[in-house]
Amino acid sequence: MKNKNLILTKITFAIIFILSGLMIFSSSVKAQTLSVTGTITDPNSNTISNVYTYIHKVDWSNSQSVYTDSNGVFNFYDLPAGNYILDIYAYHATYADPNPVSVSVTADQTTNLGNIQLLTKNVTGVLTLPDGVTGVPNIYISAHNASWSINKYTYSDSVGNFGFALSQADTYTVEVWSSYENYDPPTPYTFNYLGNGNLSLGAIRYNNRNVTGYFMLPDEVTPVSGGWVNIHNTNWTYSRGSSVDSATGAFGFYVPSTGSYTVEFYGYNSSYPDPDPVTINITNVNNTYNMGTITLVEPNVIGKITEPDGTTPVSYASVNLHNNNWTVYKYASTDSEGNFSLYLGISGTYTMDFWTYHETYSNPDSITFSFTAGSNVYYDGTHGSEVIKLQNPGLRGRVVKPDGSGASYASVSVHDANYTYEKSDWTSTDYDGYFKIKSLATGTYTMEVTPPWDSSQSLLAPDPFSVSLTRGQTNTDYLNNPIYLSEAMKTITGTIKYPDGTKVTDANVYASKQSGGYGWASDEVNSNGIFTLKVGKGKWEVSIWPSWTSGQPNWGYYDAPKTAKFEEDNDIVESKTLNFNVTEFSATVTGKILNPDGTVPSTYDWVNVSLWSQEGGNWSQIDSQGRFNINLPPGTFSIDIYTSNENYASPDLAPITLAENETKNLGTIKLVEKNEFIKGKVTD
Incomplete structure (x- = not known):
């Protein structure tokens, strides 16, 4: 009987334990609050499973992700209250992803978004080889407007077809960044979408490479495995890279316009340094420029970096070599034995600088030496030289x-x-x-x-x-x-206003220390136009700028920066108030910039339009169609156009006068070809 009671007692405790666990489990399940739910469907209301959904707070302070279940349903739990963005990535073969969804989450309440439909693609095209027929599969393609405030992307399907779902009338550019086999990406394609209906872009074609060559080891037979070749024009407005074919050593580019280009070679080879850059001149983009075979070179600047004992090698140290005006620049890093090697082809005076991330020792001093073409320079402990040593820090x-x-x-x-x-x-x-x-x-x-x-x-x-x-x-x-x-104990605060007293809500405020060493502070105005800067002792200069987060600003500040000076020590609480009144922009200037031949400037060229008076002004970049839109106050302004294209310049333009609330269209302005040059010589 005693044993029976003992068994019953154990069973009772076991039941109590299980029930307690179930109660705890039930309590933990009930603790979850369903914050946001919804269902993903296609345009025909068919639910879609396994769709990746990602929700994040507007300030990115909180996020969750989940895939839709077999019924197309997604659920997000226990989201803190606030404003969120829901992104949906279906990767659907037929339909496009919907636009991001704004979601407001309230504590302890469920927001049901209902059905969210994928979109029918209304702008379509086919990505092809240069023949315009053969489709190129599985390539990332982007379509964006000039400001990138709208940016859609997709992948080409197995036969090259692609499409986007656009709803807003605007000018868009289709871009492809990936090379394919021996072809370079298509030239960016710009089109206008009117906001309704379907639009076919036709074939977006890859380009045949018009600059080709081979990158080999010094034996001229073995390809440089893992090598990279880069080409750019004089002002770097055009730059492309090409990997080196590991089997053949081949590389290539498509260069879209005539001119002078620099080709740079990177072998990432521990035994042989990179050759000097090569300059080529493209006179016809329809012809192929064959650079022949370019090889890595035998090193002629050889060194070794060690710890102060002269023996322990220092690996992964950076070595920069340059001449006095930096027209020659070389880079290397040490191997596991501390060795590095470089190549020089031109006689002159050179300097080597060294950088390491050593926990104990500091960098070696820079070394300056004279080099004669055809000779060798040693800093590796051989040929009577000494190794380069790290130093005890100062x-x-x-x-x-x-x-x-x-x-x-x-x-x-x-x-x-x-x-x-x-x-x-x-x-x-x-x-x-x-x-x-x-x-x-x-x-x-x-x-x-x-x-x-x-x-x-x-x-x-x-x-x-x-x-x-x-x-x-x-x-x-x-x-x-x-x-x-x-701790900063001093405060600079103030309010930024329009002339009528309305608060400015899109301003950035910066303070820089003018005396007593380095210092800076920054803030953004709040919804009441108020800013607060925490600073220390000294004189501070405070400037304000439009934030530009919503495109062209509608105000400017043209007075001198204001100053605040604190003379008490940093542990004394002090406060200064600096208020700013801005100039409101009520006028607008529009227009269009084209090349001398009437074409739109390349997306690789930066073109800025600025209008300034003695009081101040504003500026803008052109969009993908060459258009610009600049907000200004009333007044008389000079016009200046800057282009990064070294062949073109701004024409002479007469000043314009703007009245209150006036919109003035300058029409089409063509850049002019440069035909006058200033030549000179700079000597020591």
């Missing part, structure tokens, strides 16, 4: 927050009175606030500390102070007694 220290914890990524600089390169060094603190300064000549220097970027509105650095360094020794004064940042 100073080690730590920057900490007011609570004594390390201040990561604070900037620290040490310099002489003239900021001489050889007598200056800059670094940033590591995750725990530690830093080191390279070995400098014996002397007294100025040390300046700048707080980390993310703490600019709360922490202050001490004023610049003097530090003594001795060549060959390490100063540890600020290792045992770290440099403390302090």
Whole structure:
């Protein structure tokens, strides 16, 4: 009987334990709140499963993702209250993804979005080879307007077909960035969509490469595996890269316009350096320019970097080699044995700079040497040379927050009175606030500390102070007694208004320290046009700028920046008020910029239009159709056009006068070809 009672007791406890667990489980399930739900369907109301849905707060502070179930339903639980964006990625073969959905989430309530339909593609095309017939599959394709506020993307299907669902009338550009086999991406294609109906773009064609060649090892037979070749014009408005075919060494590009181009070769080879860049001149884009075979070269600048003992190698150190005016620039990194090699083809005087991320030691001093073409230079311990050694740092220290914890990524600089390169060094603190300064000549220097970027509105650095360094020794004064940042106790606040007193809500405010060392602060005005800057002792200059987040601003500020000066120490609370009144833009200038031949400037060319008076002005870039739209106040303005195309310039344009609320269309303005040049010579 006793055993029977014991068994019954154990069973009772087991049941209680199980029931308690079920109650806890039930409680945890009930604790979840369904915040957002909805169903994904096609245009015919058929539900679609396995659709990736991603919801994030407008400020990206919270996000969740989930796939739709077999009924096309998605659910998001326990979202904090706020405004969200729901993105839907169906990757559907027939239909396009819907536009992002704005969602308002209320605590402890469910937002049911109902059915969200995929969209019928109304702008279609086919991605093809240059023949216009053979489709190119599985390529990422983008369609965007000039401001990129609308950006759609898709992939070509198995036969090259693609499509977008557009709803807003605008000018769009279709772009493809990926090469395919031996073809270069299509030239960006611009089209107008009127906001309704279907539009066929026809064939978007890949380009035949009109610059070709082979990149080989010095034996001229073995391809440079993993090599890369880059081509760019003089001002870098056009730049393309090409991988090197591992089997043949072939590379190639499509160059869209005539002119001079620089071709650079990167072998990423530990044994052979890269050759010098090659300049080519393209006179006809319909012809093929064959560069022949370009090879890696035998090194003639050979070095080794070690720790101060002269033996322990330093791997992954960076070596930069350049001449006095940086027209020749080479780069290498050390291998696991500390070795590096470079190639020079031109006689001259060169400097090597070194960078490492060593925990204990600092960078070697720069080395300047004379080179004669055809000779070899050694810094590897052979041929009577010495290896390049890391140095004991000139100073080690730590920057900490007011609570004594390390201040990561604070900037620290040490310099002489003239900021001489050889007598200056800059670094940033590591995750725990530690830093080191390279070995400098014996002397007294100025040390300046700048707080980390993310703490600019709360922490202050001490004023610049003097530090003594001795060549060959390490100063540890600020290792045992770290440099403390302090809380900002001074405030600059103010309001930004239009002339009628209406608050400006789209302004950025910047403050820079004008005396007593480095310092800066920034803020954005709130919905009441108010800003607040946390600063320290000293004189501060405050400037305001439109945020440009919504395109062309409708105001400008043309008066001098305002200043606020705090003379009390940093631990004294002080406040200054600086209010700003802006100039409202009520007039608008529009127009269109074309090349001399009437074509729209290439998307690779930057074209800016600016209008300025003695009081101020505004500017804008052209869109993909060459159009511009600039808001301005009433007044008389001169017009200037800047283009990055080295062959064209702005025509001479007469000033214009704008009245209140006037819109003036300047029509079509054609750039002009440059036909006059200024030549000269710069000598020492």
